[in-house]
Amino acid sequence: MSPFYTLCTSPMTTGSSKPLLYFCFIPLFFFAHVSSSAIPSGNTSQYALVDVFHTTDSCYQDSVVKVKQADSSKISFFSTFTTTKECSARMHENDFPEKLPSCPPGLIDLEVTPDYVPKSQLSWPYANLHMSVTAHAPIDAVFLRLQCLSTSDGADVYCSDSKDMYINGVKEWPCRGIEFSNKVKFPAKFTYACFRLTPYSVYAINATVLPQKCRASTIITSPGFDVMFPEILVDPTAKNAPKDPLWAPTLALDFSEDNAIWVRYGTAPKAECDTIKVNVYKEHENDTTKISYLETLTVKCPEKAVKWENQAAGQYLLTAYASTRGCEFMCNSTSRGCTQCLRTHLNIRLHETRASIPWLAVQKFKDHSYEILITVLVLFGIFIIASLVGFAVYCYKKKKESEIVRDIQLRDFIKPMIVYADDSHLHTKCVTHLVEYLRKYANCDSIFDVEKLITLENVTPSRWLYDQLSSANKFIIVMSHCAELVLDTVASETHELANSRPFGDLFRPAIDAILSDVAANPSVTRKKYCIVRFSYAPPVPPNLALLGFPVFNLPTDFPHLTAFLHSLEYGERLNITQNIPPADMNTWRSAADEKAQFIINNPGWLKDRWKPKSDQQMMELKRKSPVVIQTEQDRIKASKKYNLLPPKQDIEDEEEEEQPTTSTVVVTESTFLIQPPKPRTEEEAESSSEDDEDEEDQGSDTIVAYN
Secondary structure, three states: OOEEEEEEOOOHHHOOOOOOOEEEEEEOOOOOOOOOOOOOOOOOHHHOEEEOOOOOOHHHOOOEEEEEHHHOOOOOOEEEEOOHHHHHHHHHOOOOOOOOOEOOOOOEEEEEEEEEEOOOOOOOOEEEEEEEEEEOOOOOEEEEEEEEEEOOOOOOOOOOOOHHHEEOOEEOOOEEEEEEOOOOEEEEEEEEEEEEEOOOOEEEEEEEEEOOOEEEEEEEEOOOHHHHOOHHHHOOOOOOOOOOOOOOOEEEEEOOOOOEEEEEEEOOOOOOOOEEEEEEEEEOOOOOOOEEEEEEEEEEOOOOEEEEEOEOOEEEEEEEEEOOOOOEOOOOOOOOOOOEOOEEEEEEEEOOOEOOHHHHHHHHHHHOHHHHHHHHHHHHHHHHHHHHHHHHHHHHHHHHHHOOOOOOOOOOOEOOEEEOOOOOHHHHHHHHHHHHHHHHHOOEOOEOHHHHHHHOOOOOHHHHHHHHHHHOOOEEEEOOHHHHHHHOHHHHHHEEEOOOOOOOOOHHHHHHHHHHHHHHOOOOHHHOEEEEEOOOOOOOOHHHHOOOOOEEEOOOOHHHHHHHHOOOOOOOOOOOOOOOOHHHHHHHHHHHHHHHHHHHHOOOHHHHOEEEHHHOOOOOOOOOOOEEEOOHHHHHHHHHHOOOOOOOHHHHHHHHHHOOOOOOOOOOOOEEEEOOOOOOOHHHHOOOHHHHHHHHHOOOOOEEEEO
């Protein structure tokens, strides 16, 4: 026999103080339907059925008990238990099991609806529970018991712990019953309509049947009294009442079936509707503060119930509302003209799954998901192991390939430009080593301003800078403390780098040109520009790091810098051999360490280099005898004074070879280095455009004269 589940309460004989809802597991059994025998021919009046239930108590007025007309004049065919004490005593005479099973389908029907009681001289309007049990097969007795499951406040007398609820020291829930004689013919109906219905309380109504010892159960709740019974629906003569009011139904759950729950609703007698909708939500098992929407059950009026199928065990929330006057279940705060429906809520916990056979079959498949999961995991593990083995073989091959040493010959001759700030002579010394080693070991002839500007005659430094920026295809930006200050936009508004050379610092215009190029060609600039920093240099500023240029720490990353300049792969995972001899590497490191020690010993050295713009000492051009450079010693002395590098000896030798040797005339040329002109005042800066253009042509801070 197939098992089924039903909602039960603890046996009424125990008189427990708190209701207990749970689901019972029992075998399904069948009852034979009573079949009427053939009516013999002759006088048929003795076989006619008449209702013999007559009472002056209006609480039982809808009850129906029928017997044969021939027996109607005999003794009473039934007895009612009109008090809880009588009803409970009759129930205690039976030996009920610990968990009563649910009655099989077709034995009884239990219906619970609200009854409106109008205002009288003794009370205001209120509502009662109209409980009705219809027995379709022979039974001996049926008992109706009301249990209060929860209430919103202490107004519900049934939910209180009043002394009136106790009989002989045991709490007994309100109970009414009827017992039939063997002369009663079925179906028979027993009704009781005088248990008070308190708004927002939740009740369980249990119909216990003898001798079958089974039970049918219904849970019911209601909204507020005025919401359930609007005045115009119960009193058509009411004045100033809305003609088409909003209302909400009562909500009841019938657990008479094993694989589903019947959701029923009750309304005021004259309430009209198109549909009643019930939204179903389920509480999360791991987080009771969250619920998930499952489905919406729809009942088309005038139907009174809808079947809710396939429920897994858990906590549920049901919300019922009537779609009247175009109301909506939920209105947003921004919605205009939206009317929210009145609603009834019911919380219910299902301790066992109630579902149809197909749904249970799917659940069975899910129940074996562990075995399926194990199989899938085994197959997945085999796949992972095979993948790992393949990946290991791939990595091994790549490692072997990486161990292969490739000797790449630098065929191209690169002319990168060094972009740096005039930090100090020690910093310039480190940059000079960079230029020297690029020339020796990286096949690069760097464009270095202190080398080029002293060898070029009649050249404007700014024009020379832009000529190089437009022609060079690689650029090396050298970070330093002064470079960091120049890149700081806020600090540069009030301060500037003091010149230590006859011409202005070219770092700022060079950076401006680089930023313009990056904005115009963002896709190619990362292959064109790079940043280098020595051990003493500060980190790359965020506004420069944002450009994404590769950064090389010198002298350690010199091989990777070489690869970058020659457009080769220079990633960190590549092991590129250092091509600088150890002696030169030590010299370079010593120069960097000397600069670092200088910073430690002179913490305020930047104050002499980074000064307010108003405090800059302006260089003036005075009428005096120029410095005469006639010998190599004079040239070296002047270079040290103005922080310039002397020209290489091979360049001077080439110039001597280019001089004509056949001429008998000896021409003696003297070079004079004079101070730069005095900067213009603000009044002179507002002079005519022609004067400005002439002065722009003379914009070099270094003036070289030949005599």
